[in-house]
Amino acid sequence: MCLAWSLLGSDKMAEKVVSFTRMDEGTYEDYQMLASLEHEYCDGTADRILGQLEGQGRESLTGYKINRLEHGLQSAARAEYDGADIDWIVAALIHDIGDGLSPQNHDRMAAEIIRPYVREEVSWVVEKHGIFQMKYYGHHYGWDADKRDEFRDNPYWQSCADFCERWDQMSFDPDYPMPPLSHFEPMLREVFSRKAWDETHLKPGVVVGLPEDRHPR
Numbered sequence: 186m187c188l189a190w191s192l193l194g195s196d197k198m199a200e201k202v203v204s205f206t207r208m209d210e211g212t213y214e215d216y217q218m219l220a221s222l223e224h225e226y227c228d229g230t231a232d233r234i235l236g237q238l239e240g241q242g243r244e245s246l247t248g249y250k251i252n253r254l255e256h257g258l259q260s261a262a263r264a265e266y267d268g269a270d271i272d273w274i275v276a277a278l279i280h281d282i283g284d285g286l287s288p289q290n291h292d293r294m295a296a297e298i299i300r301p302y303v304r305e306e307v308s309w310v311v312e313k314h315g316i317f318q319m320k321y322y323g324h325h326y327g328w329d330a331d332k333r334d335e336f337r338d339n340p341y342w343q344s345c346a347d348f349c350e351r352w353d354q355m356s357f358d359p360d361y362p363m364p365p366l367s368h369f370e371p372m373l374r375e376v377f378s379r380k381a382w383d384e385t386h387l388k389p390g391v392v393v394g395l396p397e398d399r400h401p402r
């Protein structure tokens with residue numbers, strides 16, 4: 186359950202408000218009321234994620250040939266073209282959503298956003314993609330491009346290597362056909378409407394891997 190701090194000052198809070206000014210003085214009724222408002226607020230997660238992605242189309246890292254929204258769209262489009270499942274497609278769409286607020290650990294921020302709703306394999310890949318991506322450019326900065334080898338024994342290693350190789354590092358191409366965000370919206374809404382932390386979609390330990398690569402090389 187997420188806290189409803191951001192409801193403070195909203196119309197809803199004008200109608201319903203707790204009796205306390207410090208949490209340890211809250212009553213049972215206060216917390217029941219908050220729980221129902223928080224449930225409603227959590228249902229809006231997909232809307233807020235869509236808003237963040239749209240924002241990446243207006244303001245994001247400069248210097249690339251496409252913006253970060255387009256990079257996410259292209260990554261997701263590549264995943265979809267390859268016949269990937271919905272967990273992979275939505276993960277590809279949002280894997281860089283942390284760039285704006287958390288540029289030094291954007292990968293982990295994105296992973297925490299999606300972790301309650303997708304396969305463990307997929308959230309691990311999102312979490313580690315920043316390290317795995319260094320393979321392609323780390324040497325230009327004098328970094329350890331093979332740092333990802335520290336995770337060689339992890340069952341999800343190959344999935345992350347493939348995600349980066351085929352979808353992430355490839356998706357900076359202004360000529361690749363990219364559908365609009367609305368194309369992926371139903372998938373995003375489906376994933377974020379799942380019951381959080383439900384093992385039926387977390388599937389701990391299950392390795393699905395990426396589907397066959399359908400892109401010409």
Ligand SMILES: [Fe+2]
Pocket residue numbers: 280281291292314315
């Ligand atoms: Fe990234």
Ligand SMILES: [Fe+2]
Pocket residue numbers: 256280281353354
């Ligand atoms: Fe990326």
